[in-house]
Amino acid sequence: MAGLIQNIALFGENIPWFQGLREKGLEAFKHQGVPTAKTEAWKYTKPRDLNADDFVMNESNFLLELAEEKAECHCHEKSCHCHEDGCHCHEEGCHCQDEINVLVDLPFEAYQLHFYNGQFVPIYPPLPRGVEVMTLMEAVLNQEAKNYLGKLVDLANYPFAALNTAYMEEGSFIRLDKNTKLDKPIIIVNHSETGEQNLFYNLRNVVVLEAGAEAEIVEWYKYAGAEKSRYFANIVNEIFVARGAKLKHYKLQNEAFKANHLALNMVNIKEGGKYEAFCLQRGANIGRNETKVILTEEQAEAEVNAAYIMHGWATLDTTTDIEHLAENTISHQLVKGVVGGDAKGVFQGKIHIAKHAVKTEGTQLHKALLLTDTAEIDVKPELEIFADDVKCSHGAASGELDEETLFYMQSRGIGREEAKQILIDAYLDDAVNKIADSEVRDWFKEMIKA
């Protein structure tokens, strides 16, 4: 626990409401501590595997900038990460001139936002009218974030979200005005390239869709450094979907294989709003993508799908919690996973239907494929129902590749390994095909094969 609470100066200490929120977060984390294996929500993903004690936090990027007189970096340090225009160090390992390289080639057009080791890279994409994108601190300073930040996170029950709240500084704030429809997706790319240090960073994104707005957001946790570097990314997204708004939220988690990646998506959906999510996890040592959707008003709809594929020693965890609080709400979940090596796949899904939330529909299906004798899969699909007129079901299945199918393919001249790959791809396709945007879908499919 001591390892995660560090005394570092953060920007924005003079803004009372914001600092108050941070203090509440720290208090809540101190109260709960790092969860143990006895904590029900962390039963299978053992928090001790996070090895949370030896991470360091970076000093505030904003404070550094202020101190170093903006725009002129003279640090002459190796591995300078300040990303300033005026850097003249010309040292090997300096990334200041690399900025331009953070932009990535994508098979689809998108507005790109970049973070480098959890710090915002100041490149702002040109955005259409009605769409605002700014850093979290900008949104805090101009009070825009005040009505949203921290409103969805239940600090008392989510220790890592509390920790995130205590140290939040970096992140983005995205807001769409009423009835604004985004023409192409916004992609948030987080480049991790930590090198030797065991970096711990917190990212906080707030997405606000006002009534009738439509958007598509893609998150990409991209790894580009030495394979063995360890870091700990702790991410919280707060997502507000207002009346009739529609958000597509896709995520690709491809962290270094020794990294920890914990993400919590808190989503609040109002009348007739729709949230459609897909998360593909294929990296990290401990990777957890937790989604809590609250369907607060009638006709709200959520689709939370995911897929994971892993080898080695990883633990990949997909946790969902869908709360139906109003009548006529709908949720669907489909999660498929492929587990090889000594890896462990975890799925904890929950559908909660509140009293009087009748005529609701909730489905949930998890399927996993085990490739090796040492792989493990732990599943807990949970239904919690307090209303009688509902249609709810869940299913879970796990098994191995069908030997006969493999044999059939081999008998037709397809090599065994190739046949396996085809079957695995086909297995995950079910879930991946839930992505409505065909360009993004194809990109995810490629990523699965890579």
Place this chain on the structure above:
Amino acid sequence: MAKEKPEIADESGDKYKYGFVTDIAADTAPKGLNEDIIRLISAKKGEPEWLLEWRLKAFEFWQTMTEPTWAKLKYDKIDYQDLYYYSAPKQKVPPKSLDEVDKELLKTYEKLGIPLKEQEALAGVVAVDAVFDSVSVATTYRAKLAEMGIIFCSISEAIKEHPDLVQKYLGSVVPYTDNFFACLNSAVFTDGSFVYIPKGVRCPMELSTYFRINAKNTGQFERTLIVAEDDSYVSYLEGCTAPQRDENQLHAAIVEIVVLKNAEVKYSTVQNWYPGDKDGKGGVYNFVTKRAACRGENSKISWTQVETGSAVTWKYPSCVLQGDNSVGEFYSVAITNNHQQADTGTKMIHIGKNTSSKIISKGISAGFSNQTYRGLVRVAPNAKGARNYSQCDSLLIGENCGSHTVPYIENRNKTAVIEHEATTSKISDEQLFYCMQRGIGEEEAVSLIVNGFCKEVMQHLPMEFAIEAAKLINISLEGSVG
């Protein structure tokens, strides 16, 4: 919005027809739990030294444990020092025949619908080891069973007469360190049944025990041990009713079953303890640890339960499938009405190769009740070819009840095939309308539909129980429609 349903008079308040107290003097130890009480229980029962030591060890361990809180149950804190841990009907000499048994006791059983005399007369249908509170008062057909080498007696007798068998198997399936309630039971258990089926013997009759809680404030701590040797078969029935009371009664039983090579044990339960009145007052607290170990190859254990009673139920009959090709089955119908709470399910632990298990759980909640299915299917790394199929269906009647499903699935072997399905629904208006249109009253229609819903489980009950269970379902659901 749910459609308005016609109102039906709530008559559920006085439906517990087994509510009465037999007035006979009980030999009761003082309230509270400490080493002295345990020594007293042990001494009263004339137990050997090893058992007393085991009890004391369990008690010592129990003091370090905390009551589990993970179940979805809400009940007033139990004051374990405010309970009587020993109460036996006063009788100086153990009865040799039914004639010597206290007349009051016999009357009680008659009211319960298990007249021992009649049973005896019926010869060869059912043997009853009836437990009244904590001490077995009568055991029938023992002689007959003994001819075949079958031992069917109370556990206290078994401790005296077959100490080697008891010592070998007691606590081997449920060790005293297992859980809070099992540990408490290990320290203070007063009686229960012991069944031993020797090698190659097929028990010719259904063995049954009727439990009955009597004497105010007595915690019931039954301990049942069943050992089925190679190639044997036994079907065991357990049925329970309890008199009506305001104070909550604690019941923490243990059932241990050892199944050896090629043997099969079928364990059926109908549980109909006092569920409390319609406002949730009173009722039995039922914390039971039931576990069967399939130790030999091709062994089979089948749990069937119909749970309609108790204010609080905490019960997870489990199967540890150690032997290769062993089979575990769990069939359950749980019905909760008014303010009853049930957190029940099963555990299937696959250890041997080609082991298979099947879980069929049907939950029906009505009134203000809450019900949880909590199950675990675990496949160990060496359990090649393990197979599990689970199905959990819930039926909700009325808008104030809750139904929850919490299955845990842990698979560590790639060749294992695990399937789990769960659905939650209500009785559809069309079905009701169809029945009523044909002249079947609403309550009757509901019980018809519910019985159909439970059929898959009910057909696994022995005939003697099936009829009683179907009646119980109707009684439990009366007044819940609307």
